[in-house]
Amino acid sequence: MTISKPATLLYLDGVSVSFDGFKALNSLSFVVEPGELRAIIGPNGAGKTTMMDIITGKTRPDSGEVFFEGQIDLTKKDEAEIAQLGIGRKFQKPTVFESHTVWDNLELALNRKRGVFATLFYRLSSQDRARIEEILATVRLTSRASDLAANLSHGQKQWLEIGMLLAQEPKLLLVDEPVAGMTDSETVETAILLKEIAKTRSVVVVEHDMGFIRDLGVKVTCLAEGSVLAEGSIDFVSADQRVIENYLGR
Amino acid sequence: MITAFLLRALDRNILIAIAALLIVAALVPVLNLLVPPTSPFHIPTYIVSLMGKYLTYAMLALALDLVWGFCGILSLGHAAFFALGGYAMGMYLARQIGARGTYGNALLPDFMVFLNWKELPWYWTGFDHFWFAALMVLAVPGLLAFVFGWFAFRSRVTGVYLSIITQAMTYALLLAFFRNEMGFGGNNGLTDFKDILGFNIQAGGTRNALFAATAVALAFSLLVASGIVRSKFGKVLVGVRDAESRTRFLGYRVENIKLFTFTVSAMMAGVAGALYVPQVGIINPGEFAPANSIEVVIWTAVGGRGTLIGPIIGAVLVNFGKSVFTAAFPEFWLFALGGLFVAVTLFLPKGIVGTWRQMRARRRETARMTAASPQAAE
Numbered sequence: 352m353t354i355s356k357p358a359t360l361l362y363l364d365g366v367s368v369s370f371d372g373f374k375a376l377n378s379l380s381f382v383v384e385p386g387e388l389r390a391i392i393g394p395n396g397a398g399k400t401t402m403m404d405i406i407t408g409k410t411r412p413d414s415g416e417v418f419f420e421g422q423i424d425l426t427k428k429d430e431a432e433i434a435q436l437g438i439g440r441k442f443q444k445p446t447v448f449e450s451h452t453v454w455d456n457l458e459l460a461l462n463r464k465r466g467v468f469a470t471l472f473y474r475l476s477s478q479d480r481a482r483i484e485e486i487l488a489t490v491r492l493t494s495r496a497s498d499l500a501a502n503l504s505h506g507q508k509q510w511l512e513i514g515m516l517l518a519q520e521p522k523l524l525l526v527d528e529p530v531a532g533m534t535d536s537e538t539v540e541t542a543i544l545l546k547e548i549a550k551t552r553s554v555v556v557v558e559h560d561m562g563f564i565r566d567l568g569v570k571v572t573c574l575a576e577g578s579v580l581a582e583g584s585i586d587f588v589s590a591d592q593r594v595i596e597n598y599l600g601r
Numbered sequence: 602m603i604t605a606f607l608l609r610a611l612d613r614n615i616l617i618a619i620a621a622l623l624i625v626a627a628l629v630p631v632l633n634l635l636v637p638p639t640s641p642f643h644i645p646t647y648i649v650s651l652m653g654k655y656l657t658y659a660m661l662a663l664a665l666d667l668v669w670g671f672c673g674i675l676s677l678g679h680a681a682f683f684a685l686g687g688y689a690m691g692m693y694l695a696r697q698i699g700a701r702g703t704y705g706n707a708l709l710p711d712f713m714v715f716l717n718w719k720e721l722p723w724y725w726t727g728f729d730h731f732w733f734a735a736l737m738v739l740a741v742p743g744l745l746a747f748v749f750g751w752f753a754f755r756s757r758v759t760g761v762y763l764s765i766i767t768q769a770m771t772y773a774l775l776l777a778f779f780r781n782e783m784g785f786g787g788n789n790g791l792t793d794f795k796d797i798l799g800f801n802i803q804a805g806g807t808r809n810a811l812f813a814a815t816a817v818a819l820a821f822s823l824l825v826a827s828g829i830v831r832s833k834f835g836k837v838l839v840g841v842r843d844a845e846s847r848t849r850f851l852g853y854r855v856e857n858i859k860l861f862t863f864t865v866s867a868m869m870a871g872v873a874g875a876l877y878v879p880q881v882g883i884i885n886p887g888e889f890a891p892a893n894s895i896e897v898v899i900w901t902a903v904g905g906r907g908t909l910i911g912p913i914i915g916a917v918l919v920n921f922g923k924s925v926f927t928a929a930f931p932e933f934w935l936f937a938l939g940g941l942f943v944a945v946t947l948f949l950p951k952g953i954v955g956t957w958r959q960m961r962a963r964r965r966e967t968a969r970m971t972a973a974s975p976q977a978a979e
Contacts (some may be wrong), residue, residue, distance in 0.1 A: 407850060434852030446847045448840045455836050465853050467861045470834035472602050519851060 357421035360385045360523055360553050366405060366415030367577075375401040377577035378415070383523065388549035390564045391557045392588075393574035394598045399557045400443070402574070403525050407440050408433040419523070435465070439521035443528045445508035449501035453492050453511055456500050457483045460515035483518070490514035490544070506537040513544065524554045530563050542566040561589075561599075573598060610828035618910050619820045626816035630809035646805050651924065653812040653880045655917045660819045660873035662900045662912035664866040667826050669898070670907030671835065672862050673842030675760075677894045678767030679870050681774050682742035684888035686871025688778075689741055691791035691884035692725060693734030694802070698795050711793070712786045722784045731798055738875040739868045746867030747860065754856040754863075759845070768891050775889035790885025797879050808880070815876045819913070822869050826909055829865070838862060899942045905952025914953060 356362050361383040368376045376398045383389055393399055404410035405417060408430045417425040425433060434440075448456050461479055463469070487493045490510040495503065500511060509529055516524055529545065530538040542563060548554060558564055564571060564585055571588045573580045575598065581591040588594055611619075629652065632644045661683050668674040700707035704714040709721060727733035749770060753763060781787035800807045829835055840848045841855055849855050878884045887893075897916075904915020919941070927934045949956050 409846075430846075430849040431852050431854045434850050440850045442847075446844050448836075448843055448847065450839060450843055451836060458833065459836055459840055459848075460851050462852075465851075467834060467857055470837055471829065471832050472606055473833040474605060515851070 356418060359383065359421055360387070360419070361406065361555075362416070362418040362421065363402070363406075364416045366402075366412045366417060368401060368405065368410060368412045374577050376405070376412070379574070379578050381572065381579060383553050383555060385522075386549075386553055388546065388554045388567065388569045389556070390567055390569055390571045390585075391555060391574060392559070392561075392564065392571060392598065393580070396576075397574040397598075398577040399574055400527065401577075403440060403527060403557070406433075406525060407438060431465075434519065434521075437520070437522035439516035439519045439524045441509075441512050441516055441524070441526045441529060443531065445505065445512050447500045447503075447508055447511050447515065449499065451500060452497050453487070453500055453503070454483060454496045456511055456515055457486055457518050460518035462518065462520040486514045486517050489517065489547070491540075506533045506541075509533065509537075509541070510544070513541075513548070517548065522552055524548065524552060526554060526556045528558055529556065530558065530560050538563055539566065561585075606828050606832065607824060609831050610824050612827070612831070614910060615823060615827045618913070619823060622816045622820040622823070626813040626820075629816075630813055633809055634805060646808055649812050650808050650880045653808075653815045654877060655920045656812075656815045656819050657873045657877040657880070658897075658900065658920055659913040659916040660815075660822055660876070661870050661897055662904065662916040663819070663822055663826055663909065664869035664873065665897050665901050666906055666909060666912040667829065667866045667869070668863055669901060670909075670912070671830055671838045671842060672859060673845075674859060674863060675764045675898070676767045676863070676866075677764045677891070677898065678769075678771035679866070679897050680893035681767075681771035681889055682746060682867040682870035683874035683877070683893075684774070684778075684884070684886075685742045685745065686738045686874030687878040687884040687888060688785060688791070688874075689728075689734055689737040689871070690875035690878045691794075692728040692737075692785075693731060694794040694797060694879060695786075695791045696725070696729045697797065698793060701795055702793065710786070710791070712781075712789065713784070716781060718784075725784070735875075738871050742867040742871030742874075743864050746864045750860040750863040754859045757856075768894070771889050771894055772891050775886050775891070778886035778889060786885070788886065790883060790887075792883040792885075794879065794882060802879055802882070811876065811880050815880070818872060818876060822872070823909060823913070825865075826869075829862070830909065834858070896938070899938060899945075901952075903941065903945050903949075903952055905955035905958075908952070908954040908958070911952050911954030918953075 359382050363379055363381040366376050366379045367374065379398065379402065381402070391399055401410060405412050406425060408425060408428050412426060419425050419436060419438065423436060428436070448459065451459070458475065458479070461482065463473070463479070484493070487496055490513055492507060492511060492514065495507065500508065503511060513526070513529065526545070530541050533541060538560065545554060545556060546567065556567065568585070570583065571585050572582045573588050573591070573594045580597060581588045581594050589599060629644060629649055632642055633646060633649050636643045661679060665676060665679045668676055695710045698710065702711040704711055706714045709718060713721070728737070753766065758766065777783055778785055779788055785791070794802050796802060797807065830838070837848060837853055837858055841858055845855055900916040900919045901912040902915070903919055904913065905911025923934060926937055945952065951959060
């Protein structure tokens with residue numbers, strides 16, 4: 352690692368974790384700088400989702416360092432604390448509150464006090480209302496605000512979840528396969544949306560869709576068997592012999 | 602702040618239910634005390650107490666709905682909180698007997714004299730006072746729920762595992778309260794009550810007052826539960842029920858949310874138990890029986906979980922059915938209850954109120970569709 356830790360937003364060094372003897376991550380080192388949009392590719396079982404689990408506090412690493420903003424040790428925190436620090440996570444399968452309306456989904460995600468009594472006596476302020484309307488417009492769901500999330504299409508659920516992450520106002524957004532199951536036009540729109548979001552915060556996208564990654568046009572990290580195989584532009588990475596063998600060639 | 606919270610609680614259905622409960626609270630005593638027994642509108646006193654008992658069950662079902670219907674915690678031990686509240690009230694009532702017990706001992710309840718105890722155990726201190734007992738009615742179930750929930754929710758015990766440990770909890774309490782050495786009357790429990798707040802517990806006036814108090818307490822519980830459910834906190838609760846990990850990754854402390862709801866619900870169940878005991882005249886360890894808690898789940902499911910009003914209707918209907926059925930064919934009641942649960946699960950998965958709301962929403966939707974596009978309907 353040549354980059355100094357304090358300057359980074361997310362810093363993983365030598366992270367290993369194994370489940371029942373299977374090494375899901377093998378001394379993984381990886382850095383995200385403030386304001387960066389980064390794509391991660393890799394074959395199934397490369398450790399992409401495990402890496403997100405480690406960053407968001409769902410899984411504890413066996414060894415290695417995970418730091419946020421250079422000094423906050425994420426291995427000591429749980430999911431709720433990490434979310435409050437400003438790391439948002441989008442799941443592979445769209446996970447929204449299906450029995451709530453689109454509006455309520457965003458209201459719940461809004462970055463406000465989250466304690467029992469704060470939520471019991473919460474009243475929607477005009478400021479919060481404006482913020483929710485703004486996010487609705489960003490994720491193109493204004494006309495669906497009062498519909499139940501369960502009645503959205505698959506692509507719209509993905510966008511709603513991205514909208515919820517925006518409402519959280521995170522400094523770092525982890526997005527797991529945002530375009531899986533989307534139509535071509537939805538995929539193009541999602542690329543535009545993510546680039547828009549990345550203007551104000553760092554985004555890490557895990558994706559299989561190479562066309563989508565090309566659309567994003569950002570630095571790519573290829574994982575395989577729990578560690579970094581290659582890192583660089585999409586053309587550089589896809590020309591790498593080991594990447595072709597491990598991933599693209601299959 | 603509190604006013605805004607309570608005002609938000611009042612949607613139309615809740616308002617109607619609360620008004621209905623308050624009317625019942627006033628009307629039933631009138632029909633019992635002021636209408637002569639010869640009139641067809643007269644309600645006999647034993648029916649007043651029976652209805653009062655149903656309403657305490659309704660309150661217990663409401664408490665369960667808060668945790669099960671809205672937060673997804675299937676507690677199979679809620680009758681334990683009900684029984685603990687009942688015991689706290691029973692201890693107060695037992696102290697009021699004074700020297701009028703069988704052994705005429707002013708210092709000790711009958712069962713302690715029988716066991717040859719010389720002095721009152723320390724944990725009976727204070728139960729001579731109604732205010733202390735009333736405090737314990739809330740504090741004991743609340744504290745148990747808090748400690749239980751603290752460990753269970755922190756260790757992320759969920760689903761069927763949580764249900765099993767709640768059953769184990771109520772079973773453990775059943776065994777404990779059966780023991781004479783515990784000092785709660787063992788097998789027989791506490792009974793032979795004479796007075797409550799200085800009024801004869803058998804008198805018609807007292808019975809009516811207890812009934813009215815129960816109806817008002819139920820109305821108030823409904824108001825509080827509705828306030829919780831309709832706040833942002835209530836939305837978070839449903840979020841925990843439907844997508845727990847999403848709630849967690851949004852930064853909510855799921856364990857605290859569950860703990861708060863579970864504790865409030867247990868306290869509500871405790872109050873229900875405290876109102877139950879003076880109306881039935883006895884509290885014994887049988888109230889901790891695991892089957893009792895399962896019955897509460899059936900009432901809630903029949904009425905419609907996650908609807909607040911449904912469990913109240915379910916508890917009253919099922920228990921009315923039980924009263925009728927056990928008089929006519931006593932040995933078949935459990936089969937009927939089991940059959941009812943299977944039938945509701947298969948044919949009315951949303952319960953009575955849930956199904957009714959669904960039908961109404963569908964009818965409104967079709968009406969809207971046909972109104973919006975008269976040509977398309979052809």
